[in-house]
Amino acid sequence: MVRSPCCCHDAGVKKGPWTEEEDRALVEHIQRHGGHVGSWRNLPKAAGLNRCGKSCRLRWTNYLRPDIKRGNFTDDEERLIIALHAELGNKWSTIATHLDGRTDNEIKNYWNTHIRKKLLRMGVDPVTHQRLPPEDILLNGATPAGLPEAILSAAASLGGLNSVLVQAQALQLLLQAINGGAAAAGLMSNSFSPAASIVPNFQDQMNLLAHHASYRPADDYLNSIASFAEHDVVQQQNASAPAPAAPAPPPAASFPQEVAAAPADDRPVQGFSDLLSEPMEMPSMCSLEDDPFWKDMLESSRLPPL
DNA sequence: AAACGATGCAACCGCGAGACT
DNA sequence: TAGTCTCGCGGTTGCATCGTT
Numbered sequence: 001m002v003r004s005p006c007c008c009h010d011a012g013v014k015k016g017p018w019t020e021e022e023d024r025a026l027v028e029h030i031q032r033h034g035g036h037v038g039s040w041r042n043l044p045k046a047a048g049l050n051r052c053g054k055s056c057r058l059r060w061t062n063y064l065r066p067d068i069k070r071g072n073f074t075d076d077e078e079r080l081i082i083a084l085h086a087e088l089g090n091k092w093s094t095i096a097t098h099l100d101g102r103t104d105n106e107i108k109n110y111w112n113t114h115i116r117k118k119l120l121r122m123g124v125d126p127v128t129h130q131r132l133p134p135e136d137i138l139l140n141g142a143t144p145a146g147l148p149e150a151i152l153s154a155a156a157s158l159g160g161l162n163s164v165l166v167q168a169q170a171l172q173l174l175l176q177a178i179n180g181g182a183a184a185a186g187l188m189s190n191s192f193s194p195a196a197s198i199v200p201n202f203q204d205q206m207n208l209l210a211h212h213a214s215y216r217p218a219d220d221y222l223n224s225i226a227s228f229a230e231h232d233v234v235q236q237q238n239a240s241a242p243a244p245a246a247p248a249p250p251p252a253a254s255f256p257q258e259v260a261a262a263p264a265d266d267r268p269v270q271g272f273s274d275l276l277s278e279p280m281e282m283p284s285m286c287s288l289e290d291d292p293f294w295k296d297m298l299e300s301s302r303l304p305p306l
Numbered sequence: 307a308a309a310c311g312a313t314g315c316a317a318c319c320g321c322g323a324g325a326c327t
Numbered sequence: 328t329a330g331t332c333t334c335g336c337g338g339t340t341g342c343a344t345c346g347t348t
């Protein structure tokens with residue numbers, strides 16, 4: 001038996017964007033058959049379309065199917081995609097089965113154009129979902145151009161850019177821990193803990209805190225991404241000017257209820273003293289602010305999102 | 307207003323797996 | 328059992344739109 005060449009390679013078969021007439025012909029044909037396609041290979045001829053069967057299938061499944069949901073992805077959907085991707089990898093079709101009305105192609109595009117970049121900006125590897133070391137953050141989008149002048153100008157005197165980035169990250173995580181807490185605890189315990197380098201026992205304390213708050217770092221990571229990726233880090237750091245109150249999205253099924261139920265800014269650090277049997281040795285922010293380098297940075301900077 | 311680059315998305319391509327003969 | 332067919336998946340491309348200079 002000789003395999004017949006794929007119709008996609010026929011010279012006369014039309015390619016490119018679909019016209020309204022073609023869409024209508026395809027939809028009407030499928031509707032005439034009660035929504036059943038039968039053979040995609042034979043469909044174009046039966047429907048009077050000069051298209052490859054493969055192209056028809058793609059057009060139907062990704063665009064014309066009546067149950068397709070259009071419009072922007074919600075926070076819930078985004079969070080779910082990230083969670084599923086962390087578990088499944090690039091299994092877009094499998095991920096799509098968990099989101100009503102979303103196609104694998106749409107999810108794949110949304111990942112590549114939005115979520116992937118967002119994770120990189122945060123310093124999270126979109127493939128492994130682990131925190132990137134500072135040198136990789138530089139290579140993956142958080143370029144030196146995004147750093148405040150104060151940091152760059154101080155870099156030379158502090159042993160190079162990586163050193164400064166580490167300290168900048170440490171400060172940012174520290175402030176997140178104090179203002180919002182959970183994100184920093186989860187992210188740091190993931191793989192990379194610059195804060196520990198400047199605050200002795202800091203990570204131990206954050207881990208203890210996470211334990212007391214029934215936190216699992218992986219859950220926290222997933223939960224935290226969607227909540228603070230959208231916001232400028234400075235907003236989170238500025239306790240006197242809290243971010244506009246956005247309704248907390250309902251939790252995805254896999255998230256601990258006690259975590260998901262709380263507003264993002266009220267999570268683990270809430271009630272520090274209640275959680276710890278002994279007073280927690282928090283770093284003195286006054287001493288940090290007295291340091292000209294940090295003071296300058298705090299006053300002038302917009303830290304790049306990590 | 308025009309040129310240019312960045313971005314987002316629809317569509318295409320090649321391949322693998324399972325069904326079929 | 329081997330060869331072929333068909334479908335579906337994931338990666339990639341091309342183009343339209345938007346924003347910036």
